[in-house]
Amino acid sequence: MIFAKIHAEQADSIIAQRYKVKAFPTFVVTESNGDEIDRIIGYLDPEPFLAKVNDYREGIGTLADLLSKAESSEDRNLFFEIADKYKFSGSSDDAKIWFQKVIDAGDPKDSLSAESRFSVADMFRRNKDYNAAIQEFENIKADFAAASYQEEADIWIAIAYRQMGDTTASIQKFEEFIVNYPESEDKEYAENQVKRLKGEITEEE
């Protein structure tokens, strides 16, 4: 097994683009010719990390393996796992299809459906389709009354406005968030965002 640490924004940035890496850290397991076997998103402790890499090398838990299992299954968690793999490998269209399967195979108002809807909205945001992302977060707010979903959607709406460069709307949404969710663990983040967007503090502070 060969191991390489690849800086995604320096000399090997084109390699990161080739493998459609959109989150960090991402560990891509490949054949010797560079063909992807599968990937791990985020840090794992050494033992589970090695176990997962070794599973992938044997074809266990890979996208191909999960797709094969899904042929004779109605397991929504399996569908979600497949959708997530497509999402983080940059295959947004396939990811949307499988997130929709999660919703269609169960209660469209349960937590797994909500999580699927959030994932689709997050894909729009990551793909810089901010209007679509904001619209989907608004749709989630309309469809899921629980306070936790309202809060999560609202902070992402504020972030999406900031990322699309609409400073006025972003400040407004962050300020609304601070008022509406005074107990939120994201309140301090929102307050800092308002100060930064108003130019009261710089990036480094």
Next chain:
Amino acid sequence: MRLIYGTLITLIVVLLAASCGQKAEPTAELLNGFIYTNFADASAAAEASGKQIVLDFYTDW
């Protein structure tokens, strides 16, 4: 001399892994002690040996 060289390589691997925020244990075990720091070298080594690759993509932020 060989012992000193081996110890030095291990130390470099551990320091490199630690400095990049990556846990040293899995990398050292996976590679038996070597981490490539660019894709071209890793790819060439993999093609020559027929070994699979783990690419750890990271950024500074």
